[in-house]
Amino acid sequence: MSTSRFTLYYYYSSFCSQKVLLALFEKDCRFNRKLVNLHTGEQNSPDYMRINSDGLVPVLKDGEKIIVESDKIIEYIDKEVKSGPKLIPDPNTSAGREVLRLRNLMADINVRLLTFGVIANQELSISGVKMPRIFLKIISGRSGRDMVTNLERNAVKYPDLRQAYLTKAEKTRRSIDDAFKKENVVKCLDDTERTFDQLEESLQSSQAGVSGKEYWLTGSQFNVADILLAVIMDRLTILGLEDRFFSKSRRPLLFDYQQRIGQKKSVQMLRAEAKKIGPLLLLSSVKSVAPYVGSVSVLVLAVGASIWYLKNK
Template sequence: MADDESRPRFTLYYTPTSFYSHKVLMALYEKGELFTEKVVHLGKGEGVARWYMEINPAGQVPVLGDRGKLIPESEAIIDYIDREIANEPKLVPSPDSDLGKSVDKFRKLLKQTPVEVLTGGLMYNPEMAPGGTCSPTHKAERDEYFIQQEAKLTKMAEEEVDLKEAYLKKAAVVKARSQVVRDQSRVQAAIDAVHPVLDEVEDQLSRTKQGAEGENWLCGSGFTAADINLVVLLKRLTKLGLFSIYCSSNNRKSLWDYWERVQKRLPFIKITEVEKNYLKLLQK
């Protein structure tokens, strides 16, 4: 019993390179909460392994475990963490307050950004990002991956009868995603769709900056779930080679200053290190 009591309350099933995992990691780091890590190696197929599909039939990361309860989907996990952990900062203010309404607005706005199309599309078409390069071999390898993944999931649907529907649904997702990333017009539309979102963010940051005497974040003086969504998005845009399209010291200056500041925040440094260490491990 003593051993059980000494263990962290929460278990996080996640992938260190995952956009959605980064959001939950940052929330836990912001709260200063210890947790047990269960890395799901998506590249090794663990995301669709039976043991993980039993945890989350969608085959997606992250999932938060709390004393037998399993909570999937990053936004729902952040809400749960904020309710269950009293530590500051308060990531999800009351929806009845002006601050809560602003946080909710920007969480929803940033969630609309087509991150999966951007990520998959630029992995397939890296030449569409500044300085990117692409070769037919690279695309052929990606095509083969999609074919093999769809075939694997279809076969698992036949073998794991009780999870048949989940595997078939996942196979359909893979097929649809493969079609999207091959279509450069849809990838470009996703790139373009980020501009109006960041226009709203820039306007908001300009107003909060003017209204604050000290440090300010997206919705005011406190760092919230809206900031987590923005920070992780900016991190992903940087990784994809897109950041310079959207922001510079002369373009969306408030966002530029925000990005400079947030990279010095300890939770951001920690998620960056987690990702770097994992990528090093994969290269061995």
């Protein structure tokens, strides 16, 4: 068992959790894991809301200190953990300024809207969303509305957290509404397209300034900007959008970049994390919908999810 000073509260499919996991793996940092299952609503439990009033993952605990928000967690890790490479260059250097520019550029990509918007409007996917169909129905259907209802109930049940629950209920309601408005998702995809044009240009500049094949977004050092891009590209691949954003014909350097990041140990560890915890999460998801469906449907869901996992492990 790990005796690390760090404990990470996370969920694998959370985009922000993936960024932090990849940073920890890059830094070769040991940490204790606390899985917060978003499908079963653990992030909205009173105990967790008292850790993070926004009810979001990830959260990093260092002793009694609690750090929330993925970017702040990565910055904290990079400062506190001496092993592994430096992820965030000095902002007063040219490299640091370029990394900051790219982080700000990619921060404008609304990954949440892309994720739930493409799930809700699957005709926007190019190669098909790579998730079990039953999960797509759960995510795009009843679960979001039920979450809003449960948050509103908790606001009454736990008066000390009333405002936190009501704030999250309203944010969740808006996110659901946005995801089902196809025009919002199309605009987000178009905006992301322009961002990827700029990322292709950054790779061109980086390639020209580095001798050899080992080049990343800002040069020879894989850093926090690359962490962000790697996780965004993996999310776009899951959504079946890889041919739109980084195909060999449209953006060859980003296509090559995607092939090369798959060879990095830290990225392989990140992708393996899903395989390791997959059966547990699938079982939890089956249990979470059990109150809404009959026993036969639950059995079909469990079998279907298991077959999907075995095919994709």
